[in-house]
Amino acid sequence: MxxxxxxxxxxxxxxxxxxxxxxxxxxxxxxxxxxxxxxxAYALKGKYRNRDLMLFKINWTGNENVLDIGTGQGLLMNGAAKHLTTGKSIGIDIWSSKDLSDNTINKTLANAALEGVKDKIEIRNEDARSLTFADNSFDVVLSLLCIHNIEPKADQEKACFEIAKVLKPNGTVLIGDYIPTTDYAKAFAKAGLTVKSSKPYFTTAYVLMWIVEATK
Ligand SMILES: C[S@@+](CC[C@H](N)C(=O)[O-])C[C@H]1O[C@@H](n2cnc3c(N)ncnc32)[C@H](O)[C@@H]1O
Known part of the structure; x- marks a missing residue:
């Protein structure tokens, strides 16, 4: 037309x-x-395909401690929880309605119940720039479409440093975002992590999507 x-x-x-x-x-x-x-297409299918793509990069044992930064309505937190037996999947967020509409803890809890993982998740009110977890606490740290929201831009590096700090030795961090993940990769390298890859995955998500994977 x-x-x-x-x-x-x-x-x-x-x-x-x-x-x-x-x-x-x-x-x-x-x-x-x-x-x-x-x-x-992303909302209906792409986000689940992208979640699977990220989570299949982990060799799950079932007893991992997982942290999802900026969990929103729990997409990655719940997906990770499905791979766990004795482990725990913790989602943190500041519940910004500017970054995600209808963004409430109650909605996230309801989604966890719908996905059948309510007993394997925990949700906390926490800012990515100042995590309160002990150093070396998590086997896996995940984040999707969150870090680009952090302003000023210098604070995005701060969030990456916090992630590196709470990641256990041999742990894996996977960050997906709709902007190139080059700066996150640089921050992880600066924090002493080994960056395995930082590249686009547009055809999986059906939208702009880059994923960086790094280990400690
Ligand atoms: C676009 S949503 C993505 C939610 C979820 N990860 C997903 O992919 O469906 C971005 C989320 O990041 C959260 N967020 C933004 N800045 C944050 C910060 N400094 N610390 C923690 N969460 C933050 C927002 O509140 C929002 O829930």
């Missing part, structure tokens, strides 16, 4: 500027339309 409109416009207008302006409007409309489709 957009394409048809785009070709039809020049037959109605003979002013070149107006024609280009219409083309521009159509192009912007098409980009937003495609973005809308991608966001829907």
């Amino acid at each position: 957009t394409a048809v409109a785009g070709f039809a416009i020049p037959t109605f207008f003979d002013n070149t500027l107006i024609i280009y302006a219409f083309y521009l409007v159509i192009l912007v409309g098409a980009v937003f339309f495609l973005l809308g489709i991608a966001m829907n």
